[in-house]
Amino acid sequence: MADPASAYPPSVAASGINLGAGPAYRRGVVRLLLGLGGFALIYLEMLVGCVAAMFVAIEAAWREPGLWPVAILAVLLFAPLVAFLLRGLVQRPAIGEAALTIDVQDHPRLLAFVQQLAQDAGAPAPKRISLSVGVNAAMVRGQSTLASLFGGQPELIVGLGLVNVLDLREFKAALAHELGHFAQSSTRVGQWAHRVTIVLRGIVLGRSRFDARLARGRAAKRGLVRTLAELLSVGVRGARGILAWLLTRITHLNRALARELEFNADLHAVALCGSDPLVAALWSAQRGALAMNAALGALAELAKHGVFTEDLYAHHQLRLEQLDERLAGARGPMLHALREPYRWGRRLHFPPGETPAEVMGYSHPSYRDREANAKQRYVAADQTPLGPAWILFSDDPQLRRELTLRAYAQLGLGPDRSQLRPAGEVEARLSEELAERRQGAHHHGFYDNRVVNPGPVDQLLAELASDPPTPEQLRAAVDPWRGAALAAFMASWRETELRLERPDPVDHAALASAQAERARQVQQAHVGDRAVFRWLWHQASPPQRLELVERHRFSSFVQHLIMALNAHHGRVATLFSSVDAREYELASHAPLELLDALDALHRDLVSSLAQAQQVRLPALRNLEAGESLAAVLLADPLIESLAHEAALGPWLQQFMAQVTIVHGRLRTLYYKNLGQLLALHDRIDAEAPEPSDQST
Known part of the structure; x- marks a missing residue:
């Protein structure tokens, strides 16, 4: 194995870059600290108030035994509230949920690379390195809210999708940006705000078994249980209302500071790597994110036929190679900037006013603003081509396989390892799928x-x-x-x-x-x-006429189901925009208009699946001709209709997931059949013009 140090690009000799905190940076820190202080004060007051109420009630009961019923009632009311408020403090950061922690001793090049970079950046070296699926990178502190608030160990999380699209110099710039956050004296403030936001979101927006039990308590037949549950519900709603207001304020303050933190971390990367490697990494990462979305979407479609790949990143690389073709007809200055190769130099590449999709962990300024910040004092860098970031990892096929399984898990799929097939074989099946849906240029998108x-x-x-x-x-x-x-x-x-x-x-x-x-x-x-x-x-022969009629009938039926689901989706989406279903634990508590919309959707879906039992699939790739359409649309039985006293949240989650599955598979079948139908058109119509003879 080559010397690990040889994979580390030399740092630039940058001068004149001010890495100190500017006025906007300092104002953002002060405001956010005040906001976090307000959160801590209110949160602790709520906790202390609940505990104090129980303590006072029990102490009074010790003095006056006749007050024990009141003390027991106070404990029954306030103890669950304390548990409810403490729930968020043990949550794990969402970004690490699907991450794979690696033993850095198995990857000496990566270990040497990160340690040298941390030394150059003047930042603490991460105590742990984990890999995630996507095109991202992040430095986090600890595995829970308590750890991140009170000194958890720094952890570097690297998306393998990012590794897949960057060379060593760009990868160094991306990691230097993340380590730059930990070199900032105020990084802990941003980490606190991020974790507080997670706590508040979990409490305000999340629903758990606690809420389901509370709902059952309110529906209980015993009057005492029902009364206690109603009183406790009042307390929970009040706590959520207060914390929702805090969430709004802290989110606003955190976004303002995050912008300054990003600019400052970018300057740390520029000071080590130069201006262009950082901007080139942004360009490559955003292209990689688009390619990753395309790869995951294609593999999710193929998974419907029981076909699973062992290497997501091989497909990711192929989608990246095809990206320019996909972007060729796209409109908009940002897409044009992603299609045009990035050229090193002082000239700004990204257009103004465009905020890209997130590819990192926090809210970011626009790429134009970040590029202007990185080139405000331009730092030249060596342009000698370097190898891919992959060379930092040993046994990359195993890493690819493990992260591919995690990607499938994020898609709600759980293939067994024995089901994973070589990427080349899966790509061939995928090419067949895409070719089946392709429409000739002579149709002009009709x-x-x-x-x-x-x-x-x-x-x-x-x-x-x-x-x-x-x-x-x-x-x-x-x-x-x-x-x-x-x-x-x-x-x-x-x-x-x-x-x-x-x-x-x-x-x-x-x-x-x-x-x-x-x-x-x-x-x-x-x-x-x-x-x-x-x-x-x-024009058709008798067999062609039979196929023409069969495919048109199938297309008409599937279109009808898609339009019906679209209409229901519009109505339900409109209601969800004005009604938060999470506020209603039981179906009986939800607005009648929402229940009517869900009931109508469920009845129509039952009817549609019953009709689909009588419809047979035409010949389509990766599907058995003559199979019942219903069997393809939904493998598991449709959930029963919503009972009056059922828990609304779990039912809604399962039902809407099934609706999404049916809708997605209908669209897939429609476009597969349409592609076959248009191919039949071309076979029948000998006079159909060739694509090369037509204007585009």
Whole structure:
């Protein structure tokens, strides 16, 4: 093995970079400290008040035995409140839940790299290094709130997705940023605020068995139990109300300070690595995040067919290689900046006003602001190409496999190790899946994101049989939906789409005009669907006609179910936006409007699954033709309808998860069948123009 030190890029000789705290930084620290002090004071007052109430009641009962019933009542009321308030103090940081702690002695290059970097940064070396799935990195302190508040050991968490996209110089800059946080004198304040936010979120928003038991107590038949539960519920709601207000204030203050902390940590990275390696790491990480989302989405689709990979990161790398092709047609300055290669130098690469998706642990300023901060005093760096960050790790196939299993767990999947297949084999299956859904360029996106509606198939067949049109009539009807004419229609369609996506907030007439134009275009598209079906029917052989009818019927049925679920989703989402279902432990306590919406959704889903029992799958890749559609949509039985006194939260969580599964699989089946249907179109229509003959 090569000398571990050889993997460490030399630090730059930076001068003139002020790593001290500026006025905005200091103001942010003071304000956040005051906010945290207020939290500690109110939180302790609530705890001490509950304990004091029990102590006073018990002490009084010792003096006056007749007061023991009151003392017992006080204990029954306030002891659960104390447990409720203390619950958040033992929570583990969410970022570490799926992390894999490694023995750094097994990775000497990584150990030497991190130790040297910590020494150069003047920061404490992490006592533990863990790996997570995504494209991120973070330094955390301790495994619980108590540890992070009172001196837990620093832990470095590195996303293997980040390792997968950075070279050694960029990786050093990314870790230098994280270690820079621990070199800051006020880092502990930010850590406190982060953990306090987790505590408050857990108490205010979280629901646990405590809440379920409280709900059952309020529904109990025994009057004493019901009364105690009602009184305790009043206390819990009051505590949550106070802490919710604190959560809002501390979150606001923490975001303000986080911005300054990020700028300062970036300067620590610049002082060690130069300006460009940090910005290049941001560029690569954001591209890596987009590629990771694509890889996880594709693998989740393939998992529906029982196919699981042993190496997420091989697929991640392939999606990264395909990213420029995906971004080629994307609009927006940020996507353009991600498509264009980053070029080292003083010129700013990222556009203003764009806040990227999160790829690190906290709220961040925009990439433009971070780049401007890093280049305000430009520090040049060596541009000699370096190897990938992967070379810091030993036995990387095993690490890839372990983190891949954790990625599947985050997706709600639990494949057995024996089910994992080589990445090459899985990628071949994935390519088949994607190829099945691909639409030829000569369709110009005509079948994208709209309802394909040629009309009732049986009615179309009856018309074709009773009054057969001539070939000339069929050709005249279909010609506007082929070639240059179709390209012109879709150009107009996309123009209307832009007007609808970016309406003038003042010109309501323009929006109404665009909506009317879209309605007219939809009707025209349905005329085109009808003309295409009639033309293909005329051209097709008998076996092709059978397949054409089968696929159109299947498509029509699946579209109907998708639209029904979309309508329900809109209604339920609207209600959830105005009603917090977590406030209602039992179904009987929830608003009738919400219960009606959930009941209607459940009844329709029961009916849809019953109808799907009679529908058979057409020939589709990775699925058995002739299998019941219902069996593919939902493997487990649908949850029973919501009982009047059932706990609302657990039922809602399971039911909405099943709705999401059904909706996702319907969409998958629809696009698989659509791809096969369009391939059938091309086989039938010998005159279909080749993609190379059409404008794009």
